[in-house]
Amino acid sequence: DAGITQSPRYKITETGRQVTLMCHQTWSHSYMFWYRQDLGHGLRLIYYSAAADITDKGEVPDGYVVSRSKTENFPLTLESATRSQTSVYFCASRPLLGSESHTQYFGPGTRLTVL
Amino acid sequence: AQSVSQHNHHVILSEAASLELGCNYSYGGTVNLFWYVQYPGQHLQLLLKYFSGDPLVKGIKGFEAEFIKSKFSFNLRKPSVQWSDTAEYFCAVNARTDSSYKLIFGSGTRLLVRP
Known part of the structure; x- marks a missing residue:
């Protein structure tokens, strides 16, 4: 049971470059989320998706683009990376229904550095 | 707006x-905590959660919250900490925003346990 995986785990890029962070889950969870974690801010929601082809903005969406063509994948793209996007990015998922529908499960994170 | 405060950084x-x-x-409103x-x-792992019922919730590794x-x-407690409890702890609330539920995190508390 692979659960939820993220790739790459570490990424260094330069200002202005496009970067895509991958997230894959094997549970067929309806909901998927992208968060960024910064010191003093906890986790802040960037985007989320309720199902394939349904996405919505979170608290800090500017500079990011997401897509959800398949239920199991939820890539996050930084179209033109900036230094302020240096952060640790976590993907999470949860089911739509059932006793676990309010519990999110997190991936291992991607540490992104923008030079 | 919904918010979560963790007073001990x-x-x-x-x-x-x-x-x-x-x-x-x-x-x-009704909350899940x-x-x-x-x-x-490492990535975030669920310690415990409260949905309804007994307000004293027991989680993994001897943790509980009331x-x-x-x-x-929704304070977190443990009667006797171990060195291995050194970690960052995040409180989160599942609150209804607009038309969906979102997980709102506190800024985290870094715990250092000295042997």
Whole structure:
């Protein structure tokens, strides 16, 4: 049971470059989320998706683009990376229904550095 | 707007000391409450959660939390900490925003347990 995986785990890029962070889950969870974690801010929601082809903005969406063509994948793209996007990015998922529908499960994170 | 406050940003304890981490939230509706733990270099793991019923919730690794509705609090406790409890702890509230539920995190508490 692979659960939820993220790739790459570490990424260094330069200002202005496009970067895509991958997230894959094997549970067929309806909901998927992208968060960024910064010191003093906890986790802040960037985007989320309720199902394939349904996405919505979170608290800090500017500079990011997401897509959800398949239920199991939820890539996050930084179209033109900036230094302020240096952060640790976590993907999470949860089911739509059932006793676990309010519990999110997190991936291992991607540490992104923008030079 | 909904928010979660963790008043202790850094806590340092000796092994066997008792732990209590504060968490207060602002949300007037029905809440689901969570504590997540992030060990150094790892992803977030669910420690415990409260949905309904007994306000004293027991989680993994000897942790427990008490939901006090009148105080809008969900404090995390452990009677005797171990060195391996060194980690960052996040309180989170699943609150209804717009047309969906979102997980709102506190800024985290870094716990250092000295052997």
